[in-house]
Every structure is written in C-alpha cells, then in structure tokens.
Amino acid sequence: xxxxxxxxxxxxxxxxxxxxxxxxxxxxxxxxxxxxxxxxxxxxxxxxxxxxxxxxxxxxxxxxxxxxxxxxxxxxxxxxxxxxxxxxxxxxxxxxxxxxxxxxxxxxxxxxxxxxxxxxxxxxxxxxxxxxxxxxxxxxxxxxxxxxxxxxxxxxxxxxxxxxxxxxxxxxxxxxxxxxxxxxxxxxxxxxxxxxxxxxxxxxx
Numbered sequence: 001x002x003x004x005x006x007x008x009x010x011x012x013x014x015x016x017x018x019x020x021x022x023x024x025x026x027x028x029x030x031x032x033x034x035x036x037x038x039x040x041x042x043x044x045x046x047x048x049x050x051x052x053x054x055x056x057x058x059x060x061x062x063x064x065x066x067x068x069x070x071x072x073x074x075x076x077x078x079x080x081x082x083x084x085x086x087x088x089x090x091x092x093x094x095x096x097x098x099x100x101x102x103x104x105x106x107x108x109x110x111x112x113x114x115x116x117x118x119x120x121x122x123x124x125x126x127x128x129x130x131x132x133x134x135x136x137x138x139x140x141x142x143x144x145x146x147x148x149x150x151x152x153x154x155x156x157x158x159x160x161x162x163x164x165x166x167x168x169x170x171x172x173x174x175x176x177x178x179x180x181x182x183x184x185x186x187x188x189x190x191x192x193x194x195x196x197x198x199x200x201x202x203x204x205x
Contacts, residue, residue, distance in 0.1 A: 015201065020065045020072075023053035027073035041178045042156040051095050052186040055119065058099040059106065059194055060201055066103065070095030086141040090133050098126040098183050115194070119187030127180035131171045139167060 031050035036043040050073060058066025074088035074095075081088055102122030106115050142148050150167060157170040164170050 016061055016065060019061050019201065020057060020068050023057045023065075024069045024072045024076075027051070027053040027069055028076050031073055031077050037178070040160070041174050042160070044156075045175070045178065047178075047182060049186055049189070050091075051098060051183060052189055054095050054099050055102065055122075055183075055186055055190045056194065056197070058103045059115070059190065060198060063100050063103040066099035067096045070099065083141065084145065086137065086145075090138050093133055094126050094130055094179065097129045098122045101125050102187075112195075116191060119191065120184065123180050123183035123187055126183050127176045130179040131168075131176050134171050134175055135167060 027050045030052065031048055034046035034048035034050075036045070037047050051070070054066045054069040054073075056066075057069045070092050074092045078085050078088050099122070102118040105118035105121055108114065139150070139153060142153065143150060154164060154167060154170060157164040157174055161173070164173065
C-alpha cells in the first residue's frame with residue numbers, strides 16, 4: 001500500500017470514529033429529552049429524536065456507523081434504564097432496522113429523491129417490525145416485571161379508542177403509526193440537514 005493510500009485510509013478511519021462518536025453523544029442527549037404524546041398513545045410510550053443521529057451517521061459515513069450509534073446510545077442509556085435493558089434492546093433493534101434498509105435503498109441510485117424514498121420505506125419497515133417487537137418482547141416484559149395484566153395494558157389503549165379489543169389492535173392502530181411518524185420526522189430533519197453536513201465532511205477526504 002502506498003503512503004497516499006495509507007494516509008487516505010487513516011483519514012477515513014479517523015472520520016468514521018469522530019463522526020460516530022459525535023453523533024452518539026448527540027443521540028444520548030436526545031434520548032433524555034423524551035416526552036409523552038398522551039392524546040395519541042398511552043403516556044408510558046415516549047417520543048424522542050434520538051434515532052435522528054443514527055440515520056444521519058448511516059448516510060454520512062456508513063450503515064455500520066449508524067448501527068453503532070444505535071448500539072452505543074442504548075448501552076449508555078442502560079445506566080438509567082427503567083426496563084432492565086429491555087427497552088434499550090428494543091430501541092436498538094428498531095434503530096438498526098431503520099438505518100440498514102434505508103441505506104441499502106439509497107445506494108441503489110444515490111439522489112435526493114431516492115434518499116426520501118429510502119427513509120420513507122425504512123420508516124415503514126420499522127413500523128411493521130415494531131408490532132412484533134412489542135408483542136414478543138416489550139409487553140411480555142411489562143407483564144412479568146411489573147405484574148401488569150394484559151387487560152390493564154389494553155385498557156390504557158381503550159381509553160384512547162374504545163374499539164381496541166386486543167393487544168394486536170393496540171399495536172397495529174397505535175404503536176405502528178406512532179413508530180412510523182417518529183422515524184419519518186427524524187428522516188425529514190435528516191433530509192434537510194444532510195447535504196450541508198455532507199459537504200463539510202467531504203472537505204476532509
């Protein structure tokens with residue numbers, strides 16, 4: 001390997017580590033700034049923008065960087081976890097499910113339009129996956145750890161819509177749309193800030 005190639009590899013490695021670390025730090029802060037949306041979903045389900053840096057990392061650097069941001073922010077957040085790490089595990093899975101497909105779709109034909117499609121599809125995939133994550137992991141944990149009967153959980157959703165008759169109803173009509181909107185809002189912000197940030201990063205190539 002030539003000296004020039006070695007220098008380029010070093011620069012790329014430093015860029016990978018630096019951007020991943022900075023975006024992880026931002027994600028950690030954003031994860032603490034969560035808030036409920038009680039009119040649309042039970043108050044124990046919180047909204048935050050902590051997946052935005054992970055999506056940005058995937059597009060700026062690589063999907064590996066995006067997944068690392070998802071992983072590291074949740075590992076750090078486990079220090080104050082109220083779910084024995086289960087909430088963080090689910091958050092990591094959903095974040096990874098978002099960034100990897102979105103990056104793959106974008107790379108088919110990199111363009112502004114394809115980026116919008118990629119993030120919209122990624123948000124949709126994540127919303128669908130969230131149904132099964134919540135059904136198989138999150139709510140069984142709540143039942144066991146907090147001795148919370150499934151009827152009590154469903155009751156929280158029935159307060160918002162009396163038509164909810166099962167956990168599947170709750171997840172399909174409340175959690176999935178909530179997840180879709182959450183990741184779509186993150187994506188919209190990324191869509192508008194990506195280009196100027198990408199130009200700044202490429203100056204160091």
